[in-house]
Amino acid sequence: MRGDYWSWVRSTRPILLQFAFIISALFVLPRPTDATLNYRCTRNSINLGQIIDALLKDYDTHLLPEAEGVNVTIELHVQGISGISEITGDFELDIMYSEIWLDPRLSFKHLNVCTTNITLKSDFKNKIWTPDTCIINSKDSKIHSSPSENTFIILYEHGLIWSNFRLNVKAPCKMDLKMFPFDSIQCQLQFESYSFNTAEVRLLWHDIPVTMMEKVELPDFDLISWSTDHQRLEYPNGVWDRAQVKFTFARRYGFYLFQSYFPTSLTVISSWVGFFFDVRSVSARITLGVSSLLALTFQFGNVLRHLPRVSYIKCLDVWMIFSVIFIFCTLVELAIVCQLNRWERERQIGSKVLGHWLNQIRKTRSKDTRKNNGEIEGPKKRNLLKPIYQEQPPPSPTSNDSSNNILKVRNALKAPDGAAVATIVPSEEEPLHNLPSKKKKWWSRIQARLPKLSIPDMDWTITSVQVDRCSMIMFPLSFLVFNITYWCIYFTKMDRPM
Structure with a gap:
């Protein structure tokens, strides 16, 4: 029994000692005061001046934080895009640009500070080493001051530095207006270290490189995508790292459909x-x-006023040029119709003169028959009429009006008694007498074959009314074919979402 007792005491001895220690702590140790309970680690509770002085003691801003080079991580927070200008070929945006790197010389963990990071003002950046990153392709960039400079630096206990700027940047865009107004525009921001090459500073994108803080809404464009890239460029004094971000904007073409395409289509249709x-x-x-x-x-000039003067042909140019051609063709058609109408009036006047001349002949022959006191037979009438027609000189084979020799003018001339008919037929055999003997055979063969080749009783005369009626069909049909061809070609070339 005695052995069992001492074994039990030895087993429970650690528990008894712990219990006795807790009881003594409750009654012996002093209680925390109210000041101790209310203590918090705040910015005012830290002596930042002593910490900064301790960190910057023997600090050289010209030396790299690490001998093998520094990795600088960058990221962008896009606050908004102000606008895109086709005339100047650039875009403007507001961004919050951050760069992160490690500088072990600025570690303050050994100083036993109650916080893991401290926020410092922008003047601290002038006292430490920085990677000197810049937007190498920017036309203009500035740090916002509203009213104070919008920058800050966060220093972590292990020497990690996070520097942030709020910038307004104007950068160039790649303008290719061949598909205007169904085109897309690419704008880039390119970041480089201005002072250090790849062996000293290497730029890396963050896991989430670009963050859109709000939806980008522009009157003329939609932001359809963005992408990041990393390059290394050779300069005369070394190789530099370049990190670039590309924004792709698609033009909103609804304005141009309602302000250019539809009005010009109605203008072309109204010309018909x-x-x-x-x-x-x-x-x-x-x-x-x-x-x-x-x-x-006027409509075309109003659109071109807001575009750069490029030398290549744009999509809208093709539409406008063909619309001008269609309207110009209506004016050409009007000139043709007017000319045909003038020829028709001349033919009508000529037929009236010829009819009046034949009436005069009938009246003359009627008077002659009355003077002869008797009726004249048909052959005698033709003999009387023959001297009148022979008064006309024979046509010259060398004259420009040789085609009139083939023309037949037949008019019925009735005497008062209605028995005789006078026929005016210019001689068709005269050209054969004037031709050489060898050519007479060829000419006779051609005359023999012409009736077989020609279509009998076919009137090839084109009138002004026929031209107008044909234009009523051909112009709308050709404009429809042009529309189908135009939209099919450019929709297949479009490299952007509808």
């Missing part, structure tokens, strides 16, 4: 109204065509 006018309404048709052409030119 002249086809339904009477041929004699020349002034109205000219006014309609010229006013349509001027309206189209």
Whole structure:
């Protein structure tokens, strides 16, 4: 029994000692005061001046934090994009730019500070080593001051430095307006260390390189994508790291559909109204065509005023040029119609003169028959009429009007008694007498074959009314074919979402 007792005491001895220590601590140790309970580690509780002086003692800003080089991690927070200018070829945006690197010389963990990081003002950056990163392709950039400079630095206990700037940047964009207004624009920001090459500073993108703090809404463009890239460029004094971010914007083409394509289409269609006018309404048709052409030119100039003067042809240029051609063709058609109408009037006047001349012949022959006191037979009438027709000189084979020798003019001339008919037929055999003997055979063969080749009883005369009626069909049909071809070609070339 005695042995069991001492074994139990030895086993419970550690527990008894711990219990006795807790009881003595409760009654012997002093209680914490109210000041101790309310103590917090705040910025005012830290003597930043002593910490900074201790860290910067024997600190050399010209030396690298690490001999093998420094890795600098960068990231962007895009606050907003102000606008894109096609004239100057750039875009403007506000960003919060951060760069992070490690400098072991600034570690303050050994100083037993109650916090793991401290926030410092921008003047501290002038006292330490920095990677001197810059936006190498920017046209203009500045740090916001509203009203104080929008920068800060956070220093962590292990020497990690996080530097942040709020910048307004204007950078160039790559403008390719061949597909305007269905084009897309690419704008870039390129970051480099201005002072240190790859052996000293290496730029790396953060895991989340770009953050859009708000939705980008522009009147003319939509931000459809962004991407990051890393390059190394050779300069005369070494190789430099370059980190770049590319923003892709797609143009909103709704404005141009309603302000350029639809109005010009209506202008072209309105120029066809002249086809339904009477041929004699020349002034109205000219006014309609010229006013349509001027309206189209004004619309085209209004669009080009906001674009750079590029030498290549844009998508909208093709549309406008063909629209001008369609309206110009209506004016050409009007000129053709007017010329045909003039020829028609001349033919009508000529037929009236010929009819009046034949009437005079009939009256003359009627008087002659009455003087002879008797009726003249048909052959005698032709003999009387023959001297009148022989008064006309024979056509010269060398004259320019040799085609008139083939023309047949037949008119029925009735005597008062209605028995005789006079026929005027210019001689068709005269050209053969004037030709050489060898050519007579060829000419006779050609005359023999012409009736077989020609279509009998076919009138090839084109009138002004026929031209107008043909234009009513051909112009709308050709404009429809142009539209189908135009939209099919450019929709297949489009490299952006609809």
